[in-house]
Amino acid sequence: MRAGLSQRALARRARTAQSVVARIESGETSPSWATLRDLLRAAEFELHAELRPMTRGRTHMLDDVPRILRLTPEQRLVELRNAARLLANARSRDA
Numbered sequence: 301m302r303a304g305l306s307q308r309a310l311a312r313r314a315r316t317a318q319s320v321v322a323r324i325e326s327g328e329t330s331p332s333w334a335t336l337r338d339l340l341r342a343a344e345f346e347l348h349a350e351l352r353p354m355t356r357g358r359t360h361m362l363d364d365v366p367r368i369l370r371l372t373p374e375q376r377l378v379e380l381r382n383a384a385r386l387l388a389n390a391r392s393r394d395a
Contacts, residue, residue, distance in 0.1 A: 313342035
């Protein structure tokens with residue numbers, strides 16, 4: 301919109317299909333870096349990206365420490381077993 305181009309005109313300039321532009325605009329798909337670069341150049345814009353380390357605040361994981369300290373050693377082992385199972389299930393789904 302800022303370039304004053306229709307989807308069709310932008311797609312033509314970027315040498316891609318209008319349907320690609322429509323899917324990106326609707327959030328149905330995310331463009332690759334190459335496609336994003338081509339679309340921005342076609343609209344006469346530049347992209348400047350910068351990597352910065354994230355600032356770390358207080359982690360929410362520390363909120364659970366008092367509860368864990370109240371557990372018996374046996375209860376802590378059960379918690380650890382459950383966490384290990386959760387992690388193993390997550391890893392098997394990613395594979």
